[in-house]
Amino acid sequence: MNDLNTILFNIAQSLPGFLLAIVTHEAAHAWMANKFGDPTAKNAGRLTLNPAAHYDPWGTIFFPLLAAVTNFAMIGWARPVPIEVRNFKKIRSGIFWVSFAGPLSNLLLGTLSALVLAVIATKVSPDWGYYRISIRMLQYSVFINFILAFFNLIPLPPLDGSKMVSSFLKGQALYKYENFARYTPVIFLMVMALSFMGIHTLSYVLMPAQVIANYLMFTFVGLFGGIV
Template sequence: MQEQLNTVQLLVVLAPPLLLAITLHEVAHGWMAWRFGDPTAKSQGRLSLNPLRHIDPIGTVLVPGLLAAFGGFIFGWAKPVPVNYSRLRHPKRDMALVALAGPGSNLVMALGWGLIALIGHGLRNTWAGLGEPMLLMGIAGIDVNVMLGVLNLLPIPPLDGSRVLAGVLPNRFGLAMLRMERYGLIILVVLLASGILNLMPLVNGVRHLILTLFFS
């Protein structure tokens, strides 16, 4: 897809899936926390689908835009939804499920974008002006959500995978991850930039499964 579009067209195609992916990812965290007894995100208006309530200028706009323009591994982040650990009914277990809700929402969205891509593909010959953009945006939606979903499952603080792991390991491991959180983003960027952490085989594998599901 990137070979067919110039930088401006690529950003236009990527912007809606990326904003939706990051917004619903955070809403999923807040909604799950609310279901488990913590209304903090709800009381602060963070269960809204309005992207402006979730956008982080650097993590939602600058970083993904630059990575898309230079053809890198696309990732980003929004303002974290507040979760009050002590208000969850079963804090340790519930926090792991709250964390899983984010990547889970990305998987659901990837499937939804797969359906949009399929519809766009069907319209290409009869209504190219609509079908082609739908196809390209659908594929972009699959790519963005698979990347964000896989990335967030890594057990590196502050990613969701670290909170899931803390929910199943003894408390001392959870505390150790909490202490690492301030350095986690730096560690993640270094691992990705150096090529030590190569997620593309897994990302491509999940992407292939979704495309096969809709286009086989």
């Protein structure tokens, strides 16, 4: 257990990027669904960046706070937006792009965070009182957005990646793939069990996200004349 100052510091540096990442993810789903003719999420008040409209008690409060208390960066999820695919003008295209909108928004937000980080790192004096905390907050924002994007692109039901794959399937292939959802909780439990045993399987899966996040930050800093 960490002391209170450490816990509060973890929350302070992680909370802005965390909330913006998960809220933007769900708002992007809602926005794209509305573009394809389904106003369900919009009518439910989910086409907004207001965290209060998207929070999930476990994913937005309990789990992130638990991570902060145990010296991990805050990570979690927001409440999924309601989607009615029968309202889509083009069902298959709608399923693909509405599903992809969430991870895509995180990739864009992560890239923007890396760009802002590079500007501050190269154009703002380190003597500025908020210099270090701003850099730390933006670094976290870059990483959480890319990790969320890559995690949600994993083609396991009910993650966004699985819905993107299902939009290309038909008949028996689609039935078998969607039926695979029953095994997803078991797979995640196995991954968690392996993590407790020191075998960090998910870390290897998400390693490309961390590599790309680092590459973007170093590249943007270099473009602005900073030392890479």
